Each structure stands twice: as C-alpha cells, then as structure tokens.
Amino acid sequence: MPLEFVNKPVPITRVEHLRPDSFKQRYRNKHPIILTKIISDWLPVTKWTTSYLQEALEQTCPNGDLQVFSSLDNKLFINNPEVVQTVNISPKDFLNLVFDHQEQSAKQRFYLRTHSMPDILFNDINIPAQVKSLLDVFCSNEDENTGMNRAVEVQCPTKTENVKERTEQSALCSPDEGLSAWEQMLSCDVHDENSVSIELEDSANIQQKLPHYQNVSLMDTSWQKLQARIFNQPTMQLWVGTKGNVTPLHYDRNHGLLAQIVGRKELILFSHEDTPNLYPHVSYSERAHTSRVDLRKVYAEEDKRFPRLKNAQPYTCTLQPGELLYMPPFWWHDVTSLDDCVSVTLPWDMDSSETVPGCMLA
Numbered sequence: 001m002p003l004e005f006v007n008k009p010v011p012i013t014r015v016e017h018l019r020p021d022s023f024k025q026r027y028r029n030k031h032p033i034i035l036t037k038i039i040s041d042w043l044p045v046t047k048w049t050t051s052y053l054q055e056a057l058e059q060t061c062p063n064g065d066l067q068v069f070s071s072l073d074n075k076l077f078i079n080n081p082e083v084v085q086t087v088n089i090s091p092k093d094f095l096n097l098v099f100d101h102q103e104q105s106a107k108q109r110f111y112l113r114t115h116s117m118p119d120i121l122f123n124d125i126n127i128p129a130q131v132k133s134l135l136d137v138f139c140s141n142e143d144e145n146t147g148m149n150r151a152v153e154v155q156c157p158t159k160t161e162n163v164k165e166r167t168e169q170s171a172l173c174s175p176d177e178g179l180s181a182w183e184q185m186l187s188c189d190v191h192d193e194n195s196v197s198i199e200l201e202d203s204a205n206i207q208q209k210l211p212h213y214q215n216v217s218l219m220d221t222s223w224q225k226l227q228a229r230i231f232n233q234p235t236m237q238l239w240v241g242t243k244g245n246v247t248p249l250h251y252d253r254n255h256g257l258l259a260q261i262v263g264r265k266e267l268i269l270f271s272h273e274d275t276p277n278l279y280p281h282v283s284y285s286e287r288a289h290t291s292r293v294d295l296r297k298v299y300a301e302e303d304k305r306f307p308r309l310k311n312a313q314p315y316t317c318t319l320q321p322g323e324l325l326y327m328p329p330f331w332w333h334d335v336t337s338l339d340d341c342v343s344v345t346l347p348w349d350m351d352s353s354e355t356v357p358g359c360m361l362a
C-alpha cells in the first residue's frame, strides 16, 4: 500500500503567461508556478539535438573528457561522494550512453551537471528576445527597493553617415573630446563607452533627441541587473541525464528556474514550512540542505523511520519539454527523470529585502 498523505498532493498551477505584477504578488518567494508557453519556442527546445550538444560539449573539453556523475545505487544523484562518483568520458560516448534507446532497461545511469553554461549553448539562451520574454515576467516595473521608476540605459546607437562626418570633424577641435556626439546630445552621465543612463521619463522622446542616429535601443537598468543575475553564465547549469535519474529531496537558497528542454521530469515540492516533517540532515553538516528521506522508499512503506512525512503537504508536477518551473528559495524538491533528459537551471540570489524563512534558521 503506498503511503497516504494527510494532505492530498496539490498539482502545481500551470499558466500560459503571467503578468510581472502577478508574479511579484502571488509567486515570487511564495509559491511555485509553471509557465507553459514562455520557453516553448526557445532556441534550445528546437535546436539542441544530440549532435549539436556533442559539438557544444566538445568545445568545452577540446583535449579530452567531460566529468559526469554515476550513482553508487544507479539511481540517486546528489553532489556527495557517498552517493555518486565522477567518471571521465568523452562527450560522444556520454551522449551515446544516455540517449541509446536499445539498452534502456538495464543500462547504467549518468548525470552531467556543468558548472557553467558552455559558450555555444549560452549564446542560444542569451539572445535578446529570450532574455526579454523571461525578464518581462520575473522583473516588474518598479525598482525593487525604492518603488521608484527606474533609470534606463541607452545602448550605443549606430551613427548615420552624416553624423559620422560631423563627429570626426568636431572631434578635432571639440573641448568635449572623448565624449561622442550622441552622449553630448543627451547631456547625461556617461555609463561606459557603449551606453549612458537617463531618467525613465526622458526616454519617451529619445529618438527625436538623436535625429541622426539609428538603432537607438533602451535597456532598463534594473532589467540589466536582473539579466546579469538570471542569465549569469557561471551560475547557469546544463543537466543531461538518463531516464530514471533521481535528484533526491533537498532545497536551494536561491530563486530557481528549471527550464525543461528534452524529456519529462516528475517533481515533488514541499514548502519550507514543512521542514520539520522532512527530516533534514543536521544543521552543521554539509548536507543540511538535503533530507534523510528517500521518498520512494517511504512512499512504498519500505522505510518506516519517518512518520511525520505523511503530515507534509506535497505539490507535484510532471514538467514537459518547453515548460519552465519557478521554485522559490528554501522550497524542498525531489526530481525524477521520466525520460532521458536535458534541462537548464537559472538560479538567482534573493534580494536584500527578502529574508531567510524563520523556520530555516532554527
């Protein structure tokens, strides 16, 4: 008989699109949510075939092997030498082993979790339209701390021929030598050599102020900050692994987006409020963010050591390719790959205004 929870598992809400203010009011730092359309036509979802991934991964290790995990029980994967060991393997062999459908039932499982996003793949993710589609939702129109309207940044526009000549002539004798003509015309602070900051309200008639320039593009500065945080190549991770892999119950201290690119993943989440029911490892250990519970064993009533688990409130979903899951900081999650899978995680830190839940400090 499978374990009966006191509280029935609740399916995580799915929406096609979400307005930034709804995200801020209802989900950010509060509740998980799945967005079904926001990445469905993302380049990675359509472009990352096995051969393309092989090419990208070969560039990250031109002279040799990738480091991937194999699991000591061929199932549970967590970054801990008691549970996994590392294997050195060429990208080609690794991808063949993961995506080889002949041997599916008996095969050895592997998991690749990169420490940074390989360049080629990062370029596919970080193209402006994709960045914008995510930031529209995950960043609202106000400054997070002051509630004031923000400044916008003007990216270096393209000069028309006319202006090029005038700039070159005036540069010979101009007292403002060093400042380009477009910066002088806006008479504002120079940000760096490619951009300047202006007040949001001054941005409405920006094109009229720069009549001789093309491609005047505006970038909201707090968007830029969030872009640098969410689309941060060193923290973004690529996960490629075999059907049946399990990342057991744990929490992260950051906001997390899990973008599902290939295959399906089944997730079980619990709020940080359920921490006492989830039996974390002792707080001074390196495994404090992981649970002592293997959900599969407890669900099957093979392990009776964790009676409080049945009082927890599970939130569940099967994440499909092209879907994006938002997980708030300190929410526990357990992930099973239902297929051979490729995913991308995009974590970002809590703001200074967001606090660690009291129950996690105990």
Ligand SMILES: O=C(O)CCC(=O)C(=O)O
Pocket (backbone or CB within 6 Å): 239, 246, 247, 252, 256, 257, 258, 265, 333, 335, 343, 345
């Ligand atoms: O996809 C997985 O196997 C684990 C993902 C995860 O733990 C995370 O996104 O924090």
